[in-house]
Amino acid sequence: MSNRKKLLFSLGAVAVILAVGAVFAVALSLVSQQGARPKPGSPAPDFALMLFDGYTAGFPRTLQLSDLRGKVVVINFWASWCEECYKEAAALEQAWRRYRERDVVFIGVDYLDTEAPALSYLQQFDITYPNGLDVQQRIARTYRITGVPETFFVDRNGIVREVVIATLDERKLHSVIERLLAQP
C-alpha cells in the first residue's frame, strides 16, 4: 500500500471513529435522561394517568398517584399482547374487589398497547379497577420497567415496598398487601 493510500485510509478511519463517537454521545445522553428504577424503600415517582372510559372506578379521569397518599397502591404494568399478563389478570381483579374497601387502590398501566385490544382484554377479565394507557411510555420510563407484567407495591406513605418482575398469584398479592396494611 502506497503512503498516500495509507494516509487516506487513516483519515477514513478517523472520520468513522468520529461518526461512531457522535452516535455514542447521543445514546449516552438519551440513557442519562432516564432515572433509576425505584427500589423498595424509595419514594414512588408521581405520575398522572388518563384513565380509559368506563375504567375510572370512581376516581377522576386523570388519576394522580400523589392524590392516593394514605392508601396502599398496587401499580401493575400490563399489555393486551402480553401472555403472562393474562395469567395474573383474574387474581388482580379478585384482590382489588377484596381490598378496595380497605383503602387499597389498584392501578393498571397499559404499556405499548392500542385501545381496542386493551379494552377487549379488560372486558375479558371483567376488570373494574382504574386502568389507562401509558401515553408515550412516560410512566414505564419513569419506573424503568423492563417488560410486562411488572408490579410495584406502594405503602400509605408513598414509598415503594415491593417490586415484582413476574406473574403474580393470589397468594403473593395477599401477603404483600396484608403486610403493607399492617404498617402504620
Place this chain on the structure above:
Amino acid sequence: MKRLLLLLLVVWALIGTPPSAQAQDANLDDQTYHIAKQLNCPTCAGRNLADCPTQTCAQWKAEIRSQLERGKSADEVIAFFEARFGPTVRQEPPREGATAILWAAPLGAAVVFLAIAAWVLGQRTARSASAQPPAALANDPYAARLEQEVRESA
C-alpha cells in the same frame, strides 16, 4: 326468471367479493404495509413493524388498517402512533434535538475527512515542489553530468 336470479345469486356468492372491493382491500394492505415499514416494532429492537410477526405488531398493523379504513392519511396515522408511543416509534429518528447529531455526524465526518485530506495532500505537494532543483541548475551541463554519473554508479 326466479331460477335465473337464483343462479345469478349463487354465481355471485361463488365469485365472492366484487373485484373493486378486492382492489380496495389490496390497496389498503399496501398502504398498511407501507406505513408499517416506517414504524418500529415496540418490543423487538430495531425491527420494523411490517416484518415483525409478534402479536403486538399484529395489533398495531390492525390499528393502522382500521385508521386507513376510517379515511385517515398515512401522515395522520404515523402522527397518531408518534403521539401515543413517542418519537422512537419511527424507523427514522427525527431530524431535530439530540437525534439531529445522528444525521449530521456522517456528513460532518465526511467534511472533516475531506478537509484534512486536502490540507495534508496540499502540504505534501508543496514539499515535493520545493524539493525540485531550480530551473537554472537543470540547464547546467556540470549538474547533468554529475547526475548521470550518480545514476550509473547506482
